[in-house]
Amino acid sequence: MLMEMTVKGFLAELASKSPAPGGGSVSALAGSLAAALVAMVARLTGTEGDNEGMRGILGQAGDLMEKLNRHVDEDTAAFSLVMQAYRLPKQTEAEKEQRAAAIQEALKGAANHPLLVAEECLQVLVLCMEVVAIGNPNALSDAGVASLMAYSGITGAMFNVAINLEGIKDPVFAQQAKAERDRIMSEASHLYAGIQTLVQKKLIYMVEW
Numbered sequence: 001m002l003m004e005m006t007v008k009g010f011l012a013e014l015a016s017k018s019p020a021p022g023g024g025s026v027s028a029l030a031g032s033l034a035a036a037l038v039a040m041v042a043r044l045t046g047t048e049g050d051n052e053g054m055r056g057i058l059g060q061a062g063d064l065m066e067k068l069n070r071h072v073d074e075d076t077a078a079f080s081l082v083m084q085a086y087r088l089p090k091q092t093e094a095e096k097e098q099r100a101a102a103i104q105e106a107l108k109g110a111a112n113h114p115l116l117v118a119e120e121c122l123q124v125l126v127l128c129m130e131v132v133a134i135g136n137p138n139a140l141s142d143a144g145v146a147s148l149m150a151y152s153g154i155t156g157a158m159f160n161v162a163i164n165l166e167g168i169k170d171p172v173f174a175q176q177a178k179a180e181r182d183r184i185m186s187e188a189s190h191l192y193a194g195i196q197t198l199v200q201k202k203l204i205y206m207v208e209w
Contacts, residue, residue, distance in 0.1 A: 002073050019083075024075035024114055027156030028068050030149045031121035035065035037146035038127045045136040053134070057127055064124050068153075071117050075160075078113045082106040082164075104169060111164035111177055114157035118184050121153035125188060129195050137202070144199045151192045158185060 002010060002021055014021055042058040045051070085102040089095045128147040135143050161181055168174050200206045 002076065003069050020076040020079045021072070022076075022079070023156055024079065024117070024160045025072045027114065027121070027153045027160070028071035028075055028117045029153075030156060031117065031124055031153030032065050032068035032072070034121070034124045034128065034146040034148075034150035034153065035061045035068060037142050037149070038124060038131055039065065041131040041135045041139045041143045041146070044139045045131070045134070053130075057130055061124070061127055064120055064127075067120055068117065068124075071113070071120070075113055075117070078106075078110045082110050103167070107164050107167050108170070108173055111161050111168065114160040114164075115177065115180055115184070118154045118157035118161070118181075118188075121150050121157065122184055122188050122191075125150040125154065125191050125195070129191060129198075132195055132198050132202075140199065140202055144195070144203075147192060147195045147199070151188060154184065154188045 002013070002025060005013065010021075014026070039058055039061040042054050042061060045054050047055040047058050082103070085099065085106040088099040088102055090099050125147060128143060128150055131143040132140065132147065158181055161177060165174055165177055168177075
């Protein structure tokens with residue numbers, strides 16, 4: 001399990017010539033790191049007493065962190081299914097048909113999974129806006145980094161959606177996936193721009209870019 005490795009061990013595995021883990025697992029990890037930072041800022045802001053809003057943020061961040069942790073390994077598993085499908089025999093016509101069907105099914109799974117990762121990273125990004133807006137001002141830079149990681153997780157996941165859609169022949173599936181991709185990216189881009197503006201407004205020495 002990738003998430004049970006040490007950081008050094010994970011990096012060594014990532015840097016190896018093995019194609020997995022790769023960008024999909026890293027995108028999920030980016031989202032999980034963002035959720036962890038959101039949780040930290042929530043705790044530093046205070047979740048005791050009547051601070052119900054911050055308790056809610058803390059709970060949501062924890063749930064999303066756990067989900068995205070699982071996706072780190074699940075992305076590698078989805079990629080492995082694609083590789084297994086391509087390795088199926090193709091000597092007879094029946095084998096070719098079975099192989100083609102298995103490839104299409106695996107590619108759909110490999111496209112659906114990063115869409116889910118992107119959606120959950122988007123939920124983390126929503127929490128980032130909240131902790132940037134009302135979180136402990138001394139942890140503002142941490143909230144800003146969380147937004148960077150969440151947005152990276154979203155865009156990285158979309159790279160994997162795109163590369164798997166290239167091989168999918170089902171036009172209905174492809175159209176639905178593209179619509180979901182466009183919805184998530186539109187919401188994420190708008191939200192991330194707002195977070196950047198707010199961070200730049202609050203940090204006196206922030207350089208605008």
